[in-house]
Amino acid sequence: MFKNKLVNIMIILLVSLTLIGVVTLVLINYLSTEDNEFAEPTIDEIIANSYDTPEMTTMLLSNEFAKVQFKIHVDNRKALAEISKRDFQIENIIVHELAGMKSTELSGSEGLSKLESQIKFKINELMTEGTVVDIYTRRFIIQ
Known part of the structure; x- marks a missing residue:
């Protein structure tokens, strides 16, 4: 390459060190993303990957609203894109679940947790692009 052996050795060393550095950075980034997969999502990630249902009013089995x-x-x-397209199916699932329950079944945190898990299970049966991680009750009024 060059006539001077010292320049050749320096170029080879610089290229080698650069390659080692790049490989090290790639491995560190790869290994650090695997650890984050099992970590709890941040509140920003939860909000970014969440869909708000419209406020719905329906009749319960016990003739209450x-x-x-x-x-x-x-x-x-x-x-998230899929669930936004399936909004009518999600509303249908929620209405059907509520229509089959009495107000006494929905009272307390156990009743709400049961409703949330039933809705989550039914929506996950529909989903093809991902899964529902959790369902949060934003508003809940029985009249």
Whole structure:
């Protein structure tokens, strides 16, 4: 390459060190992202991957009315896009679940948790692009 052996050795060393540095950075970034997959999502990630249902009013099995609204947290952006398109199906699931319950079944935190888990299970049966991570009750009124 060059006539001077010292210049050749220096260029080879610089290229080698640069390659070692790049490989090290890539490995560190790769290994650090795997650890983050199992970490709890931040509040910003939850909000970014959440869908708000409209406020819905429906009749319960006990001839009372329930006014509800939920926030549905999904695991990725594709799932969020899919859930936005399936809004009518989600509303249908919520109405059907509420129509089959009495107000006494919905009282307390256990009743709400049961409703949230049933809705989560039914929505996950529909989803093809991702899954529902959690459902949060935003509004819940029984009249």
